[in-house]
Amino acid sequence: MSQFGLGGLSGLNSLNGDGSGAGVPGMTGDGVSNIPGLSEAIAKALAQQNGGAGVAPSGIPEQVKVYREQYHPVDIDQDGRISADEAAAYASWMFRRRDITGDNVLVAREFAAVEKLPGSSDANRQRLRTESRRLELLFPDFDADGDKMITKEEFMAQVHATYNEKRGTAADIDPFSFQTVLPF
Numbered sequence: 348m349s350q351f352g353l354g355g356l357s358g359l360n361s362l363n364g365d366g367s368g369a370g371v372p373g374m375t376g377d378g379v380s381n382i383p384g385l386s387e388a389i390a391k392a393l394a395q396q397n398g399g400a401g402v403a404p405s406g407i408p409e410q411v412k413v414y415r416e417q418y419h420p421v422d423i424d425q426d427g428r429i430s431a432d433e434a435a436a437y438a439s440w441m442f443r444r445r446d447i448t449g450d451n452v453l454v455a456r457e458f459a460a461v462e463k464l465p466g467s468s469d470a471n472r473q474r475l476r477t478e479s480r481r482l483e484l485l486f487p488d489f490d491a492d493g494d495k496m497i498t499k500e501e502f503m504a505q506v507h508a509t510y511n512e513k514r515g516t517a518a519d520i521d522p523f524s525f526q527t528v529l530p531f
Contacts, residue, residue, distance in 0.1 A: 421525065428519040431510060434528060438506040441529055442499050452496040459483045461531075485530045 421429055421437045445457050459482040461475050489497045489505045506528060513524045520528075 422522060427522070429522055429525040430519045431507075431514075434506070434510050434520075434525060435503065438503060438529060439499070441531065442502050445531075446499075451499050453489075453502065454496055455483060455486050458486050458489070458497060458530075482530060489530070 420440075421433055423433055423436070424430075442453070445453055445460065447457055459479045461478040461482070463471055463475065486497070487493070489502055491501045491504065509528045510520070510525075513528060514520045
């Protein structure tokens with residue numbers, strides 16, 4: 348257990364607290380999710396994009412490869428932009444990932460949990476403190492009715508408002524702007 352009481356998000360992966368993923372559908376102990384249908388949807392989109400080949404064409408620039416690796420779960424159609432539907436699907440998944448009790452609400456402890464990253468323990472300790480505090484300060488922005496719980500509806504409404512603010516009059520946003528739409 349970490350000083351934040353959850354051991355980072357790896358501690359959120361199971362209901363029994365051992366990080367094994369037991370009891371949380373689609374989660375493994377290492378924090379990797381298995382989003383039902385995601386692989387099939389991506390394969391279908393790639394097949395349509397590449398004339399039925401189902402794979403990316405050869406000669407793809409390195410920047411595109413890096414982008415696809417980093418934003419693969421968000422940019423389902425791999426067009427280099429994040430649509431409102433893609434953003435909503437990803438936000439919904441992030442909400443479910445944080446909701447360790449499965450009660451469709453996030454309490455401050457669930458909302459402010461932070462993943463431990465590779466690196467030195469001193470650097471991680473400071474990052475965990477800073478990030479957890481940042482999320483604690485953001486909690487009221489998502490808790491619209493002030494009841495100390497964020498419902499999925501409140502969470503999605505705030506994400507939608509932030510997405511629309513970043514998007515402006517454009518149809519969608521670039522992935523770098525999307526990084527600032529979700530709090531985590």
